Amino acid sequence: MNTENQESMAPQSEDQNHENLEQQILPTESEQAKPAVKNLEITGDINAHLTEAGKWGSFLSILGFVFVGLIVMVGFVVSIVFAFLPSAALGGSPDFPFPTFLFGLIYVVMGALYFLPLLYLFRFSSRIKQALKYQSQEKLSSAFQNLKAHYRFIGILMIVVLALYVLMFIVMIFAGLFAGMAGFLGMPA
Numbered sequence: 001m002n003t004e005n006q007e008s009m010a011p012q013s014e015d016q017n018h019e020n021l022e023q024q025i026l027p028t029e030s031e032q033a034k035p036a037v038k039n040l041e042i043t044g045d046i047n048a049h050l051t052e053a054g055k056w057g058s059f060l061s062i063l064g065f066v067f068v069g070l071i072v073m074v075g076f077v078v079s080i081v082f083a084f085l086p087s088a089a090l091g092g093s094p095d096f097p098f099p100t101f102l103f104g105l106i107y108v109v110m111g112a113l114y115f116l117p118l119l120y121l122f123r124f125s126s127r128i129k130q131a132l133k134y135q136s137q138e139k140l141s142s143a144f145q146n147l148k149a150h151y152r153f154i155g156i157l158m159i160v161v162l163a164l165y166v167l168m169f170i171v172m173i174f175a176g177l178f179a180g181m182a183g184f185l186g187m188p189a
Contacts, residue, residue, distance in 0.1 A: 057125030072111040079104025120150035
């Protein structure tokens, strides 16, 4: 008999049986990190849905690029106009706390913030159409990677906006309390 056959036929201890069973049943650490996905099939319905999602993504991203361009142009125009207008002409005092051209800068910053998620959406839509047209697994993966980046950016932006809302709400409450206390005590607010 072969020595390997003798070893396999030899009785194993309880611990060895348990370890062998764990190795067969439990996934390794690398298998746990990645979900076990068998080959997915893109059926006709799924193909139609993804194609339509690609078309709508293209439409929305191109429309978004146009609006971002308009927002940035308006920001530059507002900055230039406000830079040449004295702040008293805007109904404010001549010693306005910050330069008025910064109002236009807000539009430019908003346009810059909206550009990146639109770029991710455009990449998703163009790559999903290419993946379906050429049956490319690499393009499909890249498309969904861009979709993930799009939603991650939007999610982080929403968290930041909600945090700013909470912060503004707290500041308004304390400003109202201090103004009310100043009025109650007869001090100028």
